[in-house]
Amino acid sequence: MSPGITVLMLAAAVVGVVGIAAVADDHQPVTTTVTERGQPHPVEIRRHPAPRVRTGAVDHACLPATIACSTCHAVRTPDPSNKVGSDLDQFHQGLQFQHGSNTCLSCHDPGSYDHLRRSDGQRLAFEDSIELCSQCHGPQRRDYDNGAHGGMNGYWDLQRGGRVRNTCIDCHDPHVPKYQGAIPMPHARDRFQQGASHD
Amino acid sequence: MTEEQPAGMTRRTVLKAAGATLGAGAFAAAIAPLTQWKPAESVDEFLRRHYKELTPAELTEICRRVEADAKKTHGIDVHVAAPQPTPGVKFGYALNLSICVGCRRCAEACHRENNHDRATHNSYIRVFEMDNGTLDLAHGDATYDHPVPAKGKYYMPVQCHHCDNAPCTKVCPVEATWKEQDGIVVVDYNWCIGCRYCEAACPYHARRFNWKKPEVPASEINPDQGYLSNRVRPQGVMEKCTFCLHRTREGRLPACLEACPTGARVFGDLADPQSEIRWVLANKRVFILKEDLGTRPTFFYFFDK
Numbered sequence: 188m189s190p191g192i193t194v195l196m197l198a199a200a201v202v203g204v205v206g207i208a209a210v211a212d213d214h215q216p217v218t219t220t221v222t223e224r225g226q227p228h229p230v231e232i233r234r235h236p237a238p239r240v241r242t243g244a245v246d247h248a249c250l251p252a253t254i255a256c257s258t259c260h261a262v263r264t265p266d267p268s269n270k271v272g273s274d275l276d277q278f279h280q281g282l283q284f285q286h287g288s289n290t291c292l293s294c295h296d297p298g299s300y301d302h303l304r305r306s307d308g309q310r311l312a313f314e315d316s317i318e319l320c321s322q323c324h325g326p327q328r329r330d331y332d333n334g335a336h337g338g339m340n341g342y343w344d345l346q347r348g349g350r351v352r353n354t355c356i357d358c359h360d361p362h363v364p365k366y367q368g369a370i371p372m373p374h375a376r377d378r379f380q381q382g383a384s385h386d
Numbered sequence: 387m388t389e390e391q392p393a394g395m396t397r398r399t400v401l402k403a404a405g406a407t408l409g410a411g412a413f414a415a416a417i418a419p420l421t422q423w424k425p426a427e428s429v430d431e432f433l434r435r436h437y438k439e440l441t442p443a444e445l446t447e448i449c450r451r452v453e454a455d456a457k458k459t460h461g462i463d464v465h466v467a468a469p470q471p472t473p474g475v476k477f478g479y480a481l482n483l484s485i486c487v488g489c490r491r492c493a494e495a496c497h498r499e500n501n502h503d504r505a506t507h508n509s510y511i512r513v514f515e516m517d518n519g520t521l522d523l524a525h526g527d528a529t530y531d532h533p534v535p536a537k538g539k540y541y542m543p544v545q546c547h548h549c550d551n552a553p554c555t556k557v558c559p560v561e562a563t564w565k566e567q568d569g570i571v572v573v574d575y576n577w578c579i580g581c582r583y584c585e586a587a588c589p590y591h592a593r594r595f596n597w598k599k600p601e602v603p604a605s606e607i608n609p610d611q612g613y614l615s616n617r618v619r620p621q622g623v624m625e626k627c628t629f630c631l632h633r634t635r636e637g638r639l640p641a642c643l644e645a646c647p648t649g650a651r652v653f654g655d656l657a658d659p660q661s662e663i664r665w666v667l668a669n670k671r672v673f674i675l676k677e678d679l680g681t682r683p684t685f686f687y688f689f690d691k
C-alpha cells in the first residue's frame with residue numbers, strides 16, 4: 188500500500204470519527220410530530236470510534252496521553268503466533284481475553300490496526316463492530332433486528348419519533364463478552380418486600 | 387359513557403349501600419382512608435363527576451387545577467395531561483426471561499418516573515429471583531441484594547399485566563378502575579374510595595395502596611405527568627402500573643423499557659402485525675403467568691430458547 192493511500196485512509200478515519208462524535212453527542216429530544224405514514228423516524232445505532240490506547244504518560248493538561256492503535260502497529264510486523272493477551276510480553280500487559288477460540292486477528296485487521304476485519308477479509312470501521320459480532324452471533328442479531336435484544340431509548344411508534352439503540356459492545360466487552368453482572372438497585376420496602384419473611 | 391354508570395350512582399350512595407351490606411366494622415375499615423381525607427385538593431375536585439363523564443374541556447380544566455395544586459403545595463411547575471387512547475392501538479408488553487439479569491433498573495426507573503413515595507421506595511415493578519427450572523412465584527425472592535445474575539437463578543419482573551379479563555376492575559364497587567380502549571387498566575385516584583377490593587382481586591399483586599401520602603422532594607418530582615398516571619397521588623387511594631400512559635400514548639417507550647440495559651423488555655402495538663411485540667409472540671416461546679385463572683394478560687414472558 189502506498190503511503191499516499193495510507194494518509195488518505197487515515198484522514199478518512201479521522202473525518203469518520205469526528206463525524207460520528209458529532210452524531211453521538213448531539214442527541215436533541217426528537218419532536219413528536221406525526222410524519223406521513225410510511226416515513227418512519229430514524230433508528231440510530233450507537234457507534235463507538237476506534238479505542239485510544241493509554242501510553243502511561245500525561246499530556247500538557249495532565250490528562251493521560253493516548254494514541255491510536257496504528258501509532259505503534261504501523262511500525263511493527265503482525266505476529267499471528269500471538270493468539271491471546273497473555274501471549275504478549277511487551278504491550279497490552281494484563282489484557283484479559285476470554286472469547287471462545289478467537290485470536291487477536293480474528294477481529295483485528297493486521298493490515299490496519301485502526302480497523303476491524305471480517306472473516307471474509309473485508310475491512311470494517313470500529314464504528315460498525317456490530318457487523319463483525321453478527322458473523323457468529325446470528326440469533327442475537329436476528330433478535331436485535333426485531334427489537335428483542337439490546338437496550339434502547341425513544342419511541343415505540345416510529346411515526347412519531349426516532350430511537351437510539353445500544354450496540355453489542357455497550358454491554359459486552361469484546362475481549363470478555365460474558366455479561367459481568369451488576370449490583371441491583373434497591374427494592375421497595377412494602378409488605379411483600381420487607382426482606383425478613385422469606386426462607 | 388353515562389349509561390355505564392348505574393342511574394344516580396354517586397360515591398355517597400355507594401358508600402351508604404356498602405355500609406348496609408358489609409356490616410359496620412368492615413365498612414369502617416374500608417372507608418378509614420376516606421375519613422382521614424384532608425383537602426389537599428379542592429372540594430370541586432373531590433365532588434366532580436366520574437372521569438368518563440367529563441367533557442374534554444372539563445378534563446383540561448381539571449388538569450390545570452392539578453397543576454395549580456402542585457404549584458401551591460410544592461412550589462413547582464408541572465405539566466399534567468390526559469392523553470387519550472389512539473383508536474386501533476392495543477398495547478402489549480413482553481419480557482425476555484433469558485436475558486433479564488435482575489438488575490432492578492426497571493423498578494428504579496418506575497420509582498422515579500411515577501413519583502413514588504421515596505421512604506418506601508415504592509415501584510410498580512417487583513423483580514423476583516427464582517431458582518432455575520421453577521415457576522412458583524411464592525418461592526421467588528423479591529428482596530435479594532447481592533450481585534446479579536446469581537448462579538442457578540433467573541429473574542422475573544412482575545408488574546400489572548393489563549388483563550383483558552381483569553378481575554380487579556370487576557370488584558370495584560364504584561367503578562374507579564377500568565380498562566381503556568388501548569388496553570391500559572387505569573385508576574381514577576379521585577374516584578377511588580380506598581376499599582382495596584381490587585388489590586385483593588389481583589392475582590399478580592400488581593396494585594399498591596397509598597397508606598400515607600407519597601412524599602417526593604419537590605426537586606425530584608417528575609413534572610411530565612398524566613392525570614391517570616404519575617401525578618402525585620393523594621393518601622388512601624389505589625395505584626398501579628399504567629404502562630406509563632403519559633409517555634406511551636405520545637408514542638414514547640415506557641420508562642422501565644428505556645432503563646433496561648439488556649433489551650429484555652419489548653413494548654408495542656399488538657394490533658400492528660409489523661410491531662416488535664408481534665414478532666416476539668410469533669417467534670418466541672411465550673407464556674403468561676397463571677394462565678389457568680383466565681385473566682388474559684397482555685403482558686407476556688418468553689425465553690430465547
Ligand code: SF4
Nearest residue numbers: 486487489490492646
Ligand atoms: S432492567 Fe431489564 S434486566 Fe434489569 S431487572 Fe429489569 S427487566 Fe431485568
Ligand code: SF4
Nearest residue numbers: 546547549552554588
Ligand atoms: S394484573 Fe392485576 S391490577 Fe393489572 S389488570 Fe390484571 S388483575 Fe388488574
